[in-house]
Amino acid sequence: MDNRKNKFVYLLLSSSFLALALTLSACTTTTSSSSNFDSASSIPTTSSSQTITLAAPIISLNGKTVSWNAVSNASAYLVNIDGTEASVTATSYSLESLTEPKDYSISVKAKAGSVVSDASNSVTYVLTANLAAPVLALSGNVVSWSAISKATSYEVFVNDVSTATISETYFAILNTDAGDYVITAKAHSTDAHYVTSAPSNSVKYTIAPVPQPVKLATPSVSISNKVISWAAISNAVTYEVYVNDSLKDEVTELTYDLSSLTAGTYSIQVDACNKSSSDYVTSDKSAAVSLIVDAFSFFKPVLAYYPSTDNGNILLKDTDEGVMHEFLPSTTDDLALNTWYFETVEGQANTYFIKLYNGYYLTYSSTVADGSETVASPKFAISSSNLADQEWKFTANGDGYDIQNLGHMARWGNYYFGKTDGKMKFGSGLKSWLLYNNANAYMDKIKLNAPTLTNSGYVVNWASISGATSYEVYVDGVLVSTVSGTTYTVTTNCKVQVKAISSDATYLASYLSNGVDCSDLFSKKVWAYYNDSHKTLGYVDAADDNIFKIGSAYTSVSDYAAYEWTVALVSGTSYYTITFDSGLNLSYFDNSASGNVPQTKAVAADPTDSRQQWKLISDGTNAYKLENVYLSNYYSNVYLGEYYGVYKFNGVCTSWMFANV
Numbered sequence: 001m002d003n004r005k006n007k008f009v010y011l012l013l014s015s016s017f018l019a020l021a022l023t024l025s026a027c028t029t030t031t032s033s034s035s036n037f038d039s040a041s042s043i044p045t046t047s048s049s050q051t052i053t054l055a056a057p058i059i060s061l062n063g064k065t066v067s068w069n070a071v072s073n074a075s076a077y078l079v080n081i082d083g084t085e086a087s088v089t090a091t092s093y094s095l096e097s098l099t100e101p102k103d104y105s106i107s108v109k110a111k112a113g114s115v116v117s118d119a120s121n122s123v124t125y126v127l128t129a130n131l132a133a134p135v136l137a138l139s140g141n142v143v144s145w146s147a148i149s150k151a152t153s154y155e156v157f158v159n160d161v162s163t164a165t166i167s168e169t170y171f172a173i174l175n176t177d178a179g180d181y182v183i184t185a186k187a188h189s190t191d192a193h194y195v196t197s198a199p200s201n202s203v204k205y206t207i208a209p210v211p212q213p214v215k216l217a218t219p220s221v222s223i224s225n226k227v228i229s230w231a232a233i234s235n236a237v238t239y240e241v242y243v244n245d246s247l248k249d250e251v252t253e254l255t256y257d258l259s260s261l262t263a264g265t266y267s268i269q270v271d272a273c274n275k276s277s278s279d280y281v282t283s284d285k286s287a288a289v290s291l292i293v294d295a296f297s298f299f300k301p302v303l304a305y306y307p308s309t310d311n312g313n314i315l316l317k318d319t320d321e322g323v324m325h326e327f328l329p330s331t332t333d334d335l336a337l338n339t340w341y342f343e344t345v346e347g348q349a350n351t352y353f354i355k356l357y358n359g360y361y362l363t364y365s366s367t368v369a370d371g372s373e374t375v376a377s378p379k380f381a382i383s384s385s386n387l388a389d390q391e392w393k394f395t396a397n398g399d400g401y402d403i404q405n406l407g408h409m410a411r412w413g414n415y416y417f418g419k420t421d422g423k424m425k426f427g428s429g430l431k432s433w434l435l436y437n438n439a440n441a442y443m444d445k446i447k448l449n450a451p452t453l454t455n456s457g458y459v460v461n462w463a464s465i466s467g468a469t470s471y472e473v474y475v476d477g478v479l480v481s482t483v484s485g486t487t488y489t490v491t492t493n494c495k496v497q498v499k500a501i502s503s504d505a506t507y508l509a510s511y512l513s514n515g516v517d518c519s520d521l522f523s524k525k526v527w528a529y530y531n532d533s534h535k536t537l538g539y540v541d542a543a544d545d546n547i548f549k550i551g552s553a554y555t556s557v558s559d560y561a562a563y564e565w566t567v568a569l570v571s572g573t574s575y576y577t578i579t580f581d582s583g584l585n586l587s588y589f590d591n592s593a594s595g596n597v598p599q600t601k602a603v604a605a606d607p608t609d610s611r612q613q614w615k616l617i618s619d620g621t622n623a624y625k626l627e628n629v630y631l632s633n634y635y636s637n638v639y640l641g642e643y644y645g646v647y648k649f650n651g652v653c654t655s656w657m658f659a660n661v
Helices: 002-026 332-337 384-390 406-412
Strands: 059-062 065-068 076-081 084-088 092-094 103-112 115-119 123-126 137-139 142-144 153-158 161-166 170-172 179-188 203-207 222-224 227-229 238-243 246-251 255-257 264-273 289-293 302-305 315-318 324-327 339-344 351-355 361-364 374-377 392-397 400-405 416-420 423-427 434-437 453-456 459-462 470-475 478-483 487-489 494-501 516-518 526-530 536-541 547-553 565-569 576-580 585-589 599-603 614-618 623-628 639-643 646-650 656-660
Touching (some): 059 103, 137 203, 222 289, 361 384, 384 406, 392 406, 400 406, 400 416, 400 434, 453 516, 459 494, 526 565, 599 646
Antiparallel strands (some): 059 065, 076 084, 137 142, 142 170, 153 161, 153 179, 179 203, 302 339, 324 423, 351 361, 351 392, 453 459, 470 478, 470 494, 494 516, 526 536, 526 656, 536 547, 547 599, 547 646, 565 576, 585 599, 614 623, 623 639, 639 646
């Protein structure tokens, strides 16, 4: 019994040792030293005589997926990404879960149970990301944006052209040329894992064009009788006159007299200027006109200039009952009136009679106390005994001539004719006239008389001029209208002058009239002072049947309202009504039936009543004579004024002085 038991134990132990030996043999792996790709692992099977080998996988990368062929006997695979393993049973692995842009090193091992193969070959997966696009904003000429994460620089494009690469987050537009500048930007990074951004939004910076100055139109110049002329150029202020390419003068007029040029051939040009405004540039010079000046001759019509240091060249002017005054011509008509014609004096060398445009001869007048004046008189109206008063001696002096009168020399000695105190007289220092030939004669022309102006406020009047067919009206020296009548109404404060003109070629236009100053004096209430030593003013005395009487001296007036006048133009006429503060009108009052002298009275207003209508006849600055329209139908030149302590009508009554309240 004991022997059988010991034999069983022996057999059991022998079997256990054998099984253990077989198991240890199956766990042994042999690796080839030639390559990891040739090595294999052996795994024991259920048969104690077989070994399983695991080959290392061979992996490849396609996009975001790493894949490999199945390894025989492998039950799983270990995917190693930068040291971090993941176990999978498939033969591919998606890299979609990776988010950090960088280089990833990837390898794979096959696994069967607890046995793992060698690592596969290694592949690198490069993960990149697009930088965010900048968002641009414009302030003034500076474009700015917020910093972009991971960006190290920004490329700025101007009108789609790469203009600058900068690290700052702003860009100043320094262009100066006019135009639109469209700005975009891209973000860049020195880290290759961050891809240049898409273009930013665009902003537009506009530089408005600077207005370019306009070149003025070129004048078109014509010439007649040594006077050039041209039409006004829009926006021109002055005109430059060039003679042989040299600037001779700059003028505001549209004509220029070249009579002072000495003998020679000249090329004349004019340009238009507006030097007061940067909006305009001087025009091109006009096409040249040619002027040929012959040598001076006493036997052609002559223009005589006396050089003056204060206002330029001077001509003689036949005014003031023949007395000759200084005069600066500005028009062809003026040149005509100042043309001299010479006739030789027999037996006197370089001595001539000087005939004027109207057929009279320049004559020295010995009737003047100091013997200094000259007058124009008919030659044959003077007796032969004083014919020398019309004989003028010319002595060459440089470019000009000294002029003496033989009659004056006989009385006063060796004096010369020239300018003194605004008149042409004789003196020891008056010399050297400049004489130039005038191409045309004007002997058949008659100068119209200048009108004499008066005004009532804004209404200007003058008498008809014989031979005139119309009248040019000048306001503050500028021609504003041509009228056929003898009245003109302005609407603002200004100075008015009038020139008589004629459509008949026999006549020359008159000189400008006297000037009258028109003001809005009567647009406000006025005080009316009678122009006497008392400076009295009119008022209404209600206690005396509203008779208009002499008021107190200005300094003693206490109730000023009673002395205020409202002067208003009667519609459709040149007459005025005078209304007191009470609302009553000043009216002519005929109380002659009671033996009184007709005078004035305050009555209920009726502008259509000629008794309440008054002519205000200008008699100086803010001075007017008051003529009643009704009374003027019966009496002329009878004016309202002081008469024995009452304001009545009389031819000796003179002007009232007006002032605004």
